[in-house]
Amino acid sequence: MITIGVLGLQGAVREHVRSIEACGARALVVKRAEELEEIDALILPGGESTTMRRLIDKYSFMEPLRQFAAQGKPLFGTCAGMILLAKNLVGYDEGHIGAMDITVERNAFGRQRESFEAPLSIIGVGEDFMGVFIRAPYVVSVGPDVEVLSTHGDRIVAARQGHLLAASFHPELTDDHRITAYFVEMAKEAKAKKVG
Numbered sequence: 001m002i003t004i005g006v007l008g009l010q011g012a013v014r015e016h017v018r019s020i021e022a023c024g025a026r027a028l029v030v031k032r033a034e035e036l037e038e039i040d041a042l043i044l045p046g047g048e049s050t051t052m053r054r055l056i057d058k059y060s061f062m063e064p065l066r067q068f069a070a071q072g073k074p075l076f077g078t079c080a081g082m083i084l085l086a087k088n089l090v091g092y093d094e095g096h097i098g099a100m101d102i103t104v105e106r107n108a109f110g111r112q113r114e115s116f117e118a119p120l121s122i123i124g125v126g127e128d129f130m131g132v133f134i135r136a137p138y139v140v141s142v143g144p145d146v147e148v149l150s151t152h153g154d155r156i157v158a159a160r161q162g163h164l165l166a167a168s169f170h171p172e173l174t175d176d177h178r179i180t181a182y183f184v185e186m187a188k189e190a191k192a193k194k195v196g
Helices: 011-024 033-038 050-059 062-072 078-086 178-195
Strands: 003-007 026-030 041-044 075-078 086-089 100-105 116-122 124-131 137-142 147-152 154-162 166-169
Touching: 003 011, 003 033, 011 026, 011 124, 011 147, 026 033, 026 137, 033 062, 041 078, 041 086, 041 178, 050 062, 050 078, 062 075, 075 078, 075 178, 078 086, 078 100, 100 147, 100 154, 116 154, 124 147, 124 178, 137 147
Parallel strands: 003 026, 003 041, 041 075, 075 166, 086 100
Antiparallel strands: 100 137, 116 124, 137 154, 147 154, 154 166
C-alpha cells in the first residue's frame, strides 16, 4: 500500500489525512525528519509559510526535504506548501526547499477577508473542482519543464513538474478528493518506477 506523509509542523494536517485515507492510501503525519524514510510521497500543507519555515529550521527538516525531492519522491505543496516548494519568490532573494521551477507571489489574492471559492478546471483531474483560496499565493511564471494544470482568471493556480505538484488553493477543505487521488497516482507511478 502507498503511504502518503503530511508534514505535521503546522497547518491543515488532519484534513489532508482524511482526504488521503478517502483515496485508499495510508496517511502518516510526519513530525520528525527520519519519518520521511517511511513514506512514498509527501504533502506540504497550507498554513503560514513564515511559521512553517521557522519550524522546518527548528526541527532540521530543510536538508532532508530537499533530498526527498532530489530522490524523485513526489511532493505536493498546497497554498503555503506551494511557497515552500517554489524555486523563486517575488520580493525574496531565495526560495525555501526550492525544488520546483516556479516563481510564486505570496498573498497574491489579498488578505484573509478576501478569501473566496471558485470552480476550477484542472488538467488530469477534471472540471468544476471547487478551489478554496485563503490568503492564497499564485504562480507568476513557470520554467520550461513545468505544466500548468489550472488557472483562475489569468493567474496560474496549479502546476506540475514531474514528481512535484503545487496548488494555490486548499483541496483538503472540500469533500472532493480528486486532486488527492491524482497525487496518490503520482506516488504509485513513482514507486513502480523505482521498483522497475
